[in-house]
Amino acid sequence: MTNEAVMTCRNLNIFYGEKQAVFDVDLDILKNKVTAIIGPSGCGKSTLLRSLNRMNDFVPTFSMNGVINFEGKNVLKEDPMVVRTRIGMVFQKPNPFPKSIYNNITWGPKIHGHKVNFDELVENSLKAAALWDEVKDRLHDSALDLSGGQQQRLCIARTVAMKPEVILMDEPCSALDPRSTIRIEDLINDLREDYSIAIVTHNMQQAARVSDYTAFFYEGELIEYGVTDGIFTNPQEKKTEDYITGRFG
Amino acid sequence: MRKGVKQIEYTVRGALGLCALLTLVTTIGIIFVLSSETIPFFREVPITDFLFGTKWAPLLEPKSFGVLPLVTGTTLIMVGSAIIALPVGITTAVYLSEYSSEKMRSIIKPVLEVLAGIPTIVYGYFALTFITPILKILIPRTEIFNAASGAIVVGIMVLPMVASLCDDAFQSVPKALKEGGYALGATSFEVIGQVIVPYSASRILAAFILALSRAIGETMAVTLAAGANARFSFDPLQSVQTMTAYIVQVSMGDTPQGGIEYQTCFAVGSLLFLITLAMNVAGQTILFRYRRGK
Numbered sequence: 001m002t003n004e005a006v007m008t009c010r011n012l013n014i015f016y017g018e019k020q021a022v023f024d025v026d027l028d029i030l031k032n033k034v035t036a037i038i039g040p041s042g043c044g045k046s047t048l049l050r051s052l053n054r055m056n057d058f059v060p061t062f063s064m065n066g067v068i069n070f071e072g073k074n075v076l077k078e079d080p081m082v083v084r085t086r087i088g089m090v091f092q093k094p095n096p097f098p099k100s101i102y103n104n105i106t107w108g109p110k111i112h113g114h115k116v117n118f119d120e121l122v123e124n125s126l127k128a129a130a131l132w133d134e135v136k137d138r139l140h141d142s143a144l145d146l147s148g149g150q151q152q153r154l155c156i157a158r159t160v161a162m163k164p165e166v167i168l169m170d171e172p173c174s175a176l177d178p179r180s181t182i183r184i185e186d187l188i189n190d191l192r193e194d195y196s197i198a199i200v201t202h203n204m205q206q207a208a209r210v211s212d213y214t215a216f217f218y219e220g221e222l223i224e225y226g227v228t229d230g231i232f233t234n235p236q237e238k239k240t241e242d243y244i245t246g247r248f249g
Numbered sequence: 250m251r252k253g254v255k256q257i258e259y260t261v262r263g264a265l266g267l268c269a270l271l272t273l274v275t276t277i278g279i280i281f282v283l284s285s286e287t288i289p290f291f292r293e294v295p296i297t298d299f300l301f302g303t304k305w306a307p308l309l310e311p312k313s314f315g316v317l318p319l320v321t322g323t324t325l326i327m328v329g330s331a332i333i334a335l336p337v338g339i340t341t342a343v344y345l346s347e348y349s350s351e352k353m354r355s356i357i358k359p360v361l362e363v364l365a366g367i368p369t370i371v372y373g374y375f376a377l378t379f380i381t382p383i384l385k386i387l388i389p390r391t392e393i394f395n396a397a398s399g400a401i402v403v404g405i406m407v408l409p410m411v412a413s414l415c416d417d418a419f420q421s422v423p424k425a426l427k428e429g430g431y432a433l434g435a436t437s438f439e440v441i442g443q444v445i446v447p448y449s450a451s452r453i454l455a456a457f458i459l460a461l462s463r464a465i466g467e468t469m470a471v472t473l474a475a476g477a478n479a480r481f482s483f484d485p486l487q488s489v490q491t492m493t494a495y496i497v498q499v500s501m502g503d504t505p506q507g508g509i510e511y512q513t514c515f516a517v518g519s520l521l522f523l524i525t526l527a528m529n530v531a532g533q534t535i536l537f538r539y540r541r542g543k
Contacts (some may be wrong), residue, residue, distance in 0.1 A: 085434035095425040098448050106442065107443070108433035133303070155429065162433060 149180025329400020338411025373473030394476025
């Protein structure tokens, strides 16, 4: 498979008021690959990820400049509502809507007026998120009755139901127990067949397990970016090496 | 142990306990006073006549003790004020919590608080000298004292409470939940209507009930605006008398103490107390269920 980029960030600068959080970043999100974004707390990794689908627009002092190319357009100039239908997001804490499992999945497609067979959509999305077998008999129960790990997979199913091109994951396992974490990691592995994934994680083992490419951020700058195996076995930069060997962070 | 600390501790505990006891004693006292006059009243007047009679004339011969005209008067005010306060209150809250800038919020919030702090008698004058003349221009057959004017002014009075309670409810919706909606490409309107409002539904409902029970209990403004004409009618342009306005009329008049006329006041008061109590309990139950559910 070729390494075709679906999203390319060029000269991306991100600010909170006067304070610059991300400096002049060039980063590619590759098609059907998992790109991990790692770095110590406060390095700007979440800020960057949330800028990719304009989720930082809600922060009053936020601003950014540069280019994020996606489907031939600059994300910075597009309607954020449209961007978000093509670039889905899974959050740190599972955040299902207080609706039934079924309606959690159909909500997005319904508000956008997608004309599809919703029963099929629900089944396919839940299967894609490896949740179907556990919930197929109680699709109309409240999503809040599910366990944390199941809720997070439901949130992935909900994202998949929109048929996005890219899925962004912001520390998707940080609120989950180890077993649920493994299930989500397996799921990420399968999802790469159909989607391009960018995942922020503070867990380096997780980055090593799930990702094809890794970007290491430090104090708002992209220090090193490359094939995951390379980053973890043979880092080129001293800071990367210090971080992945646990000398700081 | 430091010297004297124990004594201070005991004194403080005693003083605080006494204050807490005071509310309990007051409540029991009120219930006692209400029932001590209400029970003799119902020895004279059959309770069914009181609850289902459609003519209220306890001060005139022939006497008649049907409370329904007062209930319809109160209902008119309650429904009318709800029509104003509930939609305006909830939309104000939506605007405040989801659309307004920090600057707008810092203006509107204090104004709402000022609105809530205006004495109710002032609202009464406002209704009589401002709302009623406008109503008369719009619909000439409007009487000087009319239910519509009272309902409008009570609506304005309870509006801050509805807006503030709904705003609290919206503020308490987890940010993650809103983001989940936005991340699917939803508009603000869709997130509000289909995520935030359903999530806060029980608290909105509780706010509504509390507002309604305040509207029912409101006295001075409606006495001034809606008048004192107990009529079994649902016409908002006519003068009506609410339960509270009747109590004012008897209390302010020269009705001799101890007579049946005097006791009507307590019977009406008891009914009012039971209605607002029931609504408050309903509101609290909904809030409680909400808190436990999450």
